[in-house]
Amino acid sequence: MAYELYYWDGLQGRGEFVRLALEEARAPYVDVARGAKEEGLGMSAMMARLDSDGPYPPFAPPFLKDGDLIVPHVANILFYLGPKLKLAPHDEALRIVANGLQLTIADFVTEVHDTHHPIASGLYYEDQKEEAKARAKDFIAHRLPKFMGYFERVLTQNPDGPQHMVGKTLTYVDLSMFQIVEGLRYAFPKATKHLAEHYPHVIALHDAVAARANIAAYLVSERRLPFNETGIFRHYPELDRAAR
Amino acid sequence: MAYELYYWDGLQGRGEFVRLALEEARAPYVDVARGAKEEGLGMSAMMARLDSDGPYPPFAPPFLKDGDLIVPHVANILFYLGPKLKLAPHDEALRIVANGLQLTIADFVTEVHDTHHPIASGLYYEDQKEEAKARAKDFIAHRLPKFMGYFERVLTQNPDGPQHMVGKTLTYVDLSMFQIVEGLRYAFPKATKHLAEHYPHVIALHDAVAARANIAAYLVSERRLPFNETGIFRHYPELDRAAR
Structure with missing residues (x-):
């Protein structure tokens, strides 16, 4: 299943550090806020996650969704993705x-x-x-x-x-x-x-x-x-x- | 062996977040910069680590030394120590x-x-x-x-x-x-x-x-x-x- 990256549309910002890793690894991902509303994407999809009354809402974008897990903060996302994308040290x-x-x-x-x-x-x-x-x-x-x-x-x-x-x-x-x-x-x-x-x-x-x-x-x-x-x-x- | 915590003497600062975890777990640790020069501790011991020409010097205090590994940044230190101190989730x-x-x-x-x-x-x-x-x-x-x-x-x-x-x-x-x-x-x-x-x-x-x-x-x-x-x-x- 594709990773879902949530970040503001229209700017590189902090999301770019995550995009570079996903792109280098050619990992499948959806840049959610930049997608079309008709496909369930776009800014409203991101705001719904931020405003969620479910467990452990993120404080702010960027955050990554991988299955049920939502991972906020660039360093945390990269720490989590690194081994999966073979972009972290083995040790x-x-x-x-x-x-x-x-x-x-x-x-x-x-x-x-x-x-x-x-x-x-x-x-x-x-x-x-x-x-x-x-x-x-x-x-x-x-x-x-x-x-x-x-x-x-x-x-x-x-x-x-x-x-x-x-x-x-x-x-x-x-x-x-x-x-x-x-x-x-x-x-x-x-x-x-x-x-x-x-x-x-x-x-x-x-x-x-x-x-x-x-x-x-x-x-x-x-x-x-x-x-x-x-x-x-x-x-x-x-x-x-x-x-x- | 005791953990070595390196942080400026005289203030709680960011070091305090690490101290609270070590104290709650009653883990043995040395607050290096606050120690005596005669024991190889004190500010000069901390500066020597910051100025080291060895691998992966820390950018700034606080950092933790555990054996050969130096771990910088509060969140990183706590992520590393959490499971060892039984202060992290199991999952x-x-x-x-x-x-x-x-x-x-x-x-x-x-x-x-x-x-x-x-x-x-x-x-x-x-x-x-x-x-x-x-x-x-x-x-x-x-x-x-x-x-x-x-x-x-x-x-x-x-x-x-x-x-x-x-x-x-x-x-x-x-x-x-x-x-x-x-x-x-x-x-x-x-x-x-x-x-x-x-x-x-x-x-x-x-x-x-x-x-x-x-x-x-x-x-x-x-x-x-x-x-x-x-x-x-x-x-x-x-x-x-x-x-x-």
Whole structure:
């Protein structure tokens, strides 16, 4: 049976980290909120799950439905799917390591989001633009290099070589790193101009993922939504600035 | 061999969610950064792990060391420790559910932190006080009721009854909910005055956890640090206000 992915229509957002894993594995899945109402899909199908009075409703999208089980949160979905899609390490201890890395990526994604929404996720960007400029300035000066430097270090210190974030095979963590680089470059073209110079292994990993047959096919398909200013990674020129 | 917990000395912070699980299970553990330098413990022992050039260094505290394995991130630590401490559901699917709930708690904790640090975690509170007032106002009006209402709903809709967040036995998620209520009450005494009225099952769970023998003994021990203005939950009167 196909996996059901529930995420807002019209943006890559956090759902994209899950889509990349499903696409790399060519796993059958339905992107529920993007489907047609006549087929029992669409936004109302997603809202019904969120508003369900059944056991363990999810707090927010994305969540995955596999049979009766509903799995919320990107890191949790990927931890659950990883072994099934052969995108997790074989070793149990390394699966815990992979989960830790994915949670650091999740924290970074939240910080990226908060560059344009530092005061309230329920308010418009325009209503917190000045605060966003202050937060984005700090993000580019301190947080982006801290996280990217860490990811570079993880690759450099991987005992199995710098081709992968964990172990010696492709995992969902590698796919998420691809998306981090894609998103940062879209949102902050000036700040990310010298990424390859400072974080060569991260960029090499990004390029290797982009070149994979299933990912390359996905990226040019209509299933891949373009980046835009409703997602996590938003390009607001006033928040971008050149960095070292 | 005792578990090694690595977290900043002097504050409960995110480390407290792990301590509560270790304490409830009476598991042997060393709170490394709080130990004596002469015993190879203390802050320098923690920094050595963070700065390690070995495989898979953690991004930040808290992290747990169990033998050779280093496990970072609260939710990951609790997912790993849960079965060993008998604080996770037996059922594999419910363990994924528990992990999802813990990740929602983690997101809530980040939002609590950002009420006093909306612009930059590296700046002093005093340097972002006006923005903190705006964020805290939104937090009290919208985010706190959204998250607490969700947790109340999870308890109400638990098919095994509203005594626990997941399944019919005590899990680490219940212990974390205790800490959420404790922290909110410390940070926002005005905003949380009517919690019991709006979220009765959450408060009943908090009280049940507080009454457990091992937790009660821990709370009056010197191992339990007091809340203060260096942790996640900080009491700044100017950020607090009465809520419905």
